[in-house]
Amino acid sequence: MSALVIRDLWKTYRNGVTALKGIDLEVQPGDFFALLGPNGAGKSTTIGVVSALVRKTKGQISIFGHDTETAPEKARAKLGLVAQEFNFNQFEPVIHIVMNQAGYYGVPRNIARERAEYYLKALGLWEKRNHVSRSLSGGMKRRLMIARALAHEPDLLILDEPTAGVDIELRRSMWQFLRDLNARGKTIILTTHYLEEAENLCRNIAIIDQGQIIENTNMKSLLSQLNLETFIFDTRAELPATLQLNSPYQWRPLDSHSFEVDVEKSVNLNELFSQLSAQQVEVVSMRNRANRLEELFVNLLTENKKKAETDHV
Amino acid sequence: MFNQMALIAFYTILRKEIYRILVIWPQTLLPSAVTMCLYFVIFGNLIGSRIGEMEGYPYITYILPGLVMMAVITNAYGNVVSSFFSAKFQHYIEEMLTAPVPHNVILLGYVIGGVVRGLLVGLIVIFISLFFTHLHLHSLLVTAAVFVLTSSLFAIAGFINAIYARNFDDISIIPTFVLTPLTYLGGVFYSIDMLPSFWQWVSLINPILYMINAFRFGILGVSDISIWLAFSLIIIFNLAFYSYALYLLKQGTGLRS
Incomplete structure (x- = not known):
């Protein structure tokens, strides 16, 4: 029952x-x-x-x-x-x-x-x-x-x-x-x-x-549906102006000493660290950015809104 | 099983109501005592001594039953309308609406709470009156029956008012503009025999006239109208108002969206 x-x-x-x-x-x-x-x-x-x-x-x-x-x-x-x-x-x-x-x-x-x-x-x-x-x-x-x-x-x-x-x-x-x-x-x-x-x-x-x-x-x-995670990296020194991370990593600077990177679940982080090391970027800490459920929640609502708009049209 | 549950729920509501009456006694019990003292002093002693007798009784003795009824009506009505509206206003009525409390139990709990206040205030007024006049008691049974039936009728009326009320103005309009005039014109201070025949006829439309006269009959043994007619009307009004209040409660009027 x-x-x-x-x-x-x-x-x-x-x-x-x-x-x-x-x-x-x-x-x-x-x-x-x-x-x-x-x-x-x-x-x-x-x-x-x-x-x-x-x-x-x-x-x-x-x-x-x-x-x-x-x-x-x-x-x-x-x-x-x-x-x-x-x-x-x-x-x-x-x-x-x-x-x-x-x-x-x-x-x-x-x-x-x-x-x-x-x-x-x-x-x-x-x-x-x-x-x-x-x-x-x-x-x-x-x-x-x-x-x-x-x-x-x-x-x-x-x-x-x-x-x-x-x-x-x-x-x-x-x-x-x-x-x-x-x-x-x-x-x-x-x-x-x-x-x-x-x-x-x-x-x-x-x-x-x-x-x-x-x-x-x-x-x-539900959480397993999430195939993208965002990590925040804090660096010891100021981010070099020339910093570049190649595919498959999408990155954005947050401030002078931190940046965030989107990583698909199928991709490992080793290559990311290799690229950072090659550019003399010393990472002192790393954390998961967003609440995972929050991301899914927003995605689902956005999809539902789009669907409703399409149905309306 | 649900009968016992309903009984405990009823006891809980009634207990809460009586607790409220006793805790805030300066608001619930004291005002009528003070007001009635003034009525006895001014209308009974000072003015009444010049009026003389009415229907064979000193004026102060004649108006006593009407003053008691006035206090009973005002307090029974006021208790339920303010208590139930507060529960609505602060949303704690939801405590009962979400619980398995039968509608009859909610209604009876509040109404009997109103009756208790009506009776307490009535007894206080009678006690005060003993300082001003001798109390006659023609029929204890009639007096007690009118006491209870009148306070229950106005307690139910207060409940209906609270169900419809949306703000505090709505709970003061009826007492101020309907109850008070009807009570004053219901023969508290005079016998309708003193009025011209047209106004006698108009007075007969006023339901409070029947209650005051029935109560006066119980205490003094005199009445402007038939005691049986008065009782019949009071009982019919009680049943009609109770049924309507129960209907509103079942419909969730003003309570459930």
């Missing part, structure tokens, strides 16, 4: 905008799944429809085998949502927010208190449990959203840009927390603008653009 199945999902808003145009998606239990796409692509609408905050125009959704139309209570009981915007009562104490959420799912008060304590401690918020939520920092509010979403122990956790605006240290600790949750069997669906985050955490990925899924595969096979 799949954790989430979406079939032919359409959503047209009252203003006539069609946000989703026949989405098909399937997420397996235990998966760590990335749903990526540019702003306005339809990610949040998809999540909204799955979590019953947005009414679908057409289509079918089931969560762990429970249809959201015919068995909405059972489907919702399986789902935990971390929304993109802070959507808790700003004047309510932290612990009440978590415990009340558990209560809405029918969790008895004593168990809700135990869970609130567990998750608030796990997310470093226990000391703030009696503070009203508006007094928390942005990072704490993000963690509170996660603690609240877990209060009823959902099997499927959907996080809509959970680390937006969170500093890198906190982001990494949240990644570890999510990895641990996933290791304990929770199915996680993540949308994010930090593609490094998706690459680090997720095993499978779907890319949505203009209301349609344009790629749905596993992370490894």
Whole structure:
């Protein structure tokens, strides 16, 4: 039984905008799944429809085998949502927010208190449990959203840009927390603008653009599509004005002491170093330039845009 | 299984509402107490002593049921409209919308929260009135029934207002321009027998008149209108408003895009 199945999902808003145009998606239990796409692509609408905050125009959704139309209570009981915007009562104490959420799912008060304590401690918020939520920092509010979403122990956790605006240290600790949750069997669906985050955490990925899924595969096979890598080289001395690198290496200077080179996967780097040595260029460090997924992401969106323009013509 | 879940969800909503009422008591419980003190002093003692008796009771005693109803109506309505609209405005209503909480449970939770505030404020006003007049109680059953049914009706009305409201202006328009005039013209301070026949007829269109008179009957045993007609109308309004509020909730009006 799949954790989430979406079939032919359409959503047209009252203003006539069609946000989703026949989405098909399937997420397996235990998966760590990335749903990526540019702003306005339809990610949040998809999540909204799955979590019953947005009414679908057409289509079918089931969560762990429970249809959201015919068995909405059972489907919702399986789902935990971390929304993109802070959507808790700003004047309510932290612990009440978590415990009340558990209560809405029918969790008895004593168990809700135990869970609130567990998750608030796990997310470093226990000391703030009696503070009203508006007094928390942005990072704490993000963690509170996660603690609240877990209060009823959902099997499927959907996080809509959970680390937006969170500093890198906190982001990494949240990644570890999510990895641990996933290791304990929770199915996680993540949308994010930090593609490094998706690459680090997720095993499978779907890319949505203009209301349609344009790629749905596993992370490894997606990354293997990338046949070009860009390396940055830092040199000890200033780059010689006469520096030239012959084919198959495409290069560009970045500043007086560094340059970048595009290298196809089938080509080795030995010849590149030979050419640099021959021109007395001493390399002191070298690194991969871009996030690989970011490159693929941009390529896919560009291709989709071109395709849409061609179809339009 | 879902019945127990629904019960816990209901208890959670109600608990949250009561907690809110008690935590912000200077906003929820105190204002009516202060206002009613002024009404008792000015209309009851100072002006009332010159008016004399009405329907066989001192003026202050006569207006007491109407003042209690006024406080109950305002507070039951105000509690739900502000609480539910805040949940919408800050988006934490999504906590309930994404959870398996039946619509009836959401509605009942908020409405009974409003009833609780209405009753608390009503009891506070009655307590204050004891400093100004002797409290008669003609029928505890009628008094309690009107108390509960009136506060539930206006709590439901507040819920409907909150569903349609898009900004804070929308939640103050109805109380200011509809509820207050209807309450003042609903026989709080006078008997409609004092009005010319045309205005008596006009007054009968005002639903609040029936509630105030039914409550007055419960306390003093006097009423301008039939107690059975009043009860019938209050119950019919309760059922109609509840059904409409539930329909709006199921449709997701103002809640789901």
